[in-house]
Amino acid sequence: MPRITPDEDLPEFRVNWERETIARAQEHWTPERTAQLADGKALLLPPASNAPLLRALGLLHRDGSMPPKQVRKFWQVCHMVTLLSAQLRDVFANGKASQEPIRIVDVGCGRSYLTVVLAWMAKHQWHVPVQVLGIDRNPDVIEECYRRVRLLQLDDCVRFMHSTVEEFAPAQAWALHYSAAATDSSGDATTAAPHVVPTAAAQAVVPTIHAVIALHACDTATCDALALAVRVDAQLIAVAPCCQAELARGWAALAERAEVGAFAAIWHTPHLRRETGADITDAMRAVLLRSAGYNVSAIEFVPSEHTRKNTLIRAVRNPDTTPEQQRAHRAEYDNLVAATGGIGIALAKSLGPA
């Protein structure tokens, strides 16, 4: 027998859903519970006043409560957005000057937590026009992502695309998802991957992409996101790397060949190889981004009890960087590679010489 599910596309369903969600959250989130969640920190998204967002993202249960696993995701996203707010304000100022919507790509968007929170904040708190595009290599998440933005009525400013970051082509993607043809006659966004075929002229226009972000995109996808961001000359880049094992794999090969070097004790120890490899990879990413003309910081964005993958690499394009400075940073990268065994990261090749 076919399963009968509520028709979430009906406005009536949405209104009732929103009303019930808010009522349950307001009942659950007493000042004491809210203070306990905040634990002395400022809450970017107090659950009682952001209940539809948090419920649509699956961060609140039906009864309004937030289970411990969801608390971790909640804090990851909140801290990341908070730590980007000053930089985002600069991006918004540029967009306002050029009268353009702010275009943001979320690489490896998964179930769209960060993607949707950014769009929600832009619409309801920052009051800035945005076009957010979440891309993911997993086609199974896309339909769920669209369901979330339809429920939240964010489908005018958030789209999703099944694509690997390596294959992602910004001009085609924007023509497909944000051209006039990608909205239906009522002005609403098409709700799943659009069927329209953009014209060749539309596909040739490379839009300004203001920011590229990635939260825990797997393995080398973080570096691919960085390469994309530099290629499109994004003003702001923010990535929280996941589990890139590229360097550790290279070091394992050195250990197998019994190579000698200052880092040999690390090459030979799988645990240290992974842990040290992750930190050195982040250092290499930072210095490579500097060599590409960005001001870069690598900071802890969330306490390690929420996730051990808690480094945020934040980079802001610096138009005043001189070619000499860029070359000096590239030399710094080369020195770091040499000092740690001669294995670098593929990002260096993707970015080309400074």
Ligand SMILES: C[S@@+](CC[C@H](N)C(=O)[O-])C[C@H]1O[C@@H](n2cnc3c(N)ncnc32)[C@H](O)[C@@H]1O
């Ligand atoms: C750990 S999940 C994180 C998802 C989401 N950003 C979040 O924080 O909840 C990593 C996501 O990256 C996607 N991914 C991994 N490699 C990718 C690639 N090369 N191109 C696009 N997406 C990729 C995976 O399919 C997965 O959904």
